[in-house]
Amino acid sequence: MDSKFAEIFTSFRSAFKTHGLLLMGLFAAWLFDAMDATIYAYAVPSIIKDLNVTMAEAFSVVSVFLASTAIGGIVIASIGDKIGRKPTVLLSVVLYGIFNFLCGTADSLTELSIYRGLVGFGLGGLWPAAMALVSEIWPAKSRGMAVGVLQTGWTFGLLTAAMFAFTIIPSHGWRWMFYATVVPVVITFFLVLFFVKESPVWQAKRREQAARPEASAGGITILQLFNKKNARNTLLGLGVSIFGMYGWWTLFTFLPTYIDKTLNVGITKGAEFMIWTSIGAFFGYLLFGAFADRVGRRPTFAVFFVAMGIMITVFIYTVTSTGLTYLPLVGIALGFFTGYYSGYGALFSELYSTDVRATGAGFLYNGGRAAVFVGPMIITYLIPKVGFSLAINSAALAFVVAAVFVLLMKETKGIEIATLDKTN
Numbered sequence: 001m002d003s004k005f006a007e008i009f010t011s012f013r014s015a016f017k018t019h020g021l022l023l024m025g026l027f028a029a030w031l032f033d034a035m036d037a038t039i040y041a042y043a044v045p046s047i048i049k050d051l052n053v054t055m056a057e058a059f060s061v062v063s064v065f066l067a068s069t070a071i072g073g074i075v076i077a078s079i080g081d082k083i084g085r086k087p088t089v090l091l092s093v094v095l096y097g098i099f100n101f102l103c104g105t106a107d108s109l110t111e112l113s114i115y116r117g118l119v120g121f122g123l124g125g126l127w128p129a130a131m132a133l134v135s136e137i138w139p140a141k142s143r144g145m146a147v148g149v150l151q152t153g154w155t156f157g158l159l160t161a162a163m164f165a166f167t168i169i170p171s172h173g174w175r176w177m178f179y180a181t182v183v184p185v186v187i188t189f190f191l192v193l194f195f196v197k198e199s200p201v202w203q204a205k206r207r208e209q210a211a212r213p214e215a216s217a218g219g220i221t222i223l224q225l226f227n228k229k230n231a232r233n234t235l236l237g238l239g240v241s242i243f244g245m246y247g248w249w250t251l252f253t254f255l256p257t258y259i260d261k262t263l264n265v266g267i268t269k270g271a272e273f274m275i276w277t278s279i280g281a282f283f284g285y286l287l288f289g290a291f292a293d294r295v296g297r298r299p300t301f302a303v304f305f306v307a308m309g310i311m312i313t314v315f316i317y318t319v320t321s322t323g324l325t326y327l328p329l330v331g332i333a334l335g336f337f338t339g340y341y342s343g344y345g346a347l348f349s350e351l352y353s354t355d356v357r358a359t360g361a362g363f364l365y366n367g368g369r370a371a372v373f374v375g376p377m378i379i380t381y382l383i384p385k386v387g388f389s390l391a392i393n394s395a396a397l398a399f400v401v402a403a404v405f406v407l408l409m410k411e412t413k414g415i416e417i418a419t420l421d422k423t424n
Helices: 003-038 040-050 055-083 085-103 109-137 140-172 174-180 182-195 200-211 231-263 267-295 297-322 327-349 354-386 388-392 394-407 417-423
Strands: none
Touching (some): 003 085, 003 109, 003 267, 040 055, 040 109, 040 140, 055 354, 085 182, 109 140, 109 200, 109 354, 140 174, 140 267, 140 327, 174 182, 200 354, 231 327, 231 394, 267 297, 297 388, 297 394, 354 388, 354 394
């Protein structure tokens, strides 16, 4: 093994002995965040029939959800910089658990939109708090890998959502799929409550601010992201987030329905394909973190973004030309390059000082989600005009643009989090 990789793995293993329970507690929270975020896509065909709405109307709920994640990400993340990372994670888990359950009770699209919007609000606050916490306690040498391990929770969340859909919708309907999500959320709440500890970096910052009130006098937190020191990082980070997320959400929101409509094989085949992509993503998340720690954040992001653009085109060609034959292989490859998602946590946390870290990371991550709320509108508008395949292929261009933005950013590999309070 390359000596640098060996150092990274040794650093990770050593830190895991101390912080392993914390990482696993946050892993569970992120897993069910992902499940609740993506499970709606599998319910769409049933919702269209049950509530007697069009495809465009059903997918408009996704736009509401994405916009709400941004609001929650900013509001709840700002709270997290004030009250701590752990309480913020718990608050998010409670919110997304309650309102995802209530989605099953909706009798109209309006009611469903409200509940999914509130799910998004809760989900939005979890990522910045969890990523800030891991980034603040993990050694710089293996921080990217630690965040990559945490991000694999998203993979298992996608897998769990697919399995819920595959096993529950055919026999019990889409409503019971939402009801069933409450069980793992309750388990997650207690895992975080008992096994996740507060960030010592955040605690030290709060003690400093208590001793020196002038240390906390920085004005409105969100506005600090656009001051002279932070504006460039914020604007370029938004570009990376917006285009990277447009590509992901465009593809995976419509993917189950695309496979069903193109091949007429039923929604379960879409769920099956997501299982293959989840397998690929698991390895992609882990290896992205290791490579980002080895060669840097910027080049690793750029390679994965460009590869995603290529793989989307390959996926569309495979579906339209060869049907189901090669979909498992393509699904694994496509999922692998979604590993770039594991880089957001480290990169965005390494841009800001402790007093605005959760706010900044949350603004970039959920700002990307908010901006792509127009994605479902764009795709449903394009489908009847240019066809389903070409409409989805617009995601490939978005990934190329994201690569350009990330190459304009500064490299943050190996940066010590504590030094940012002095230099940023």
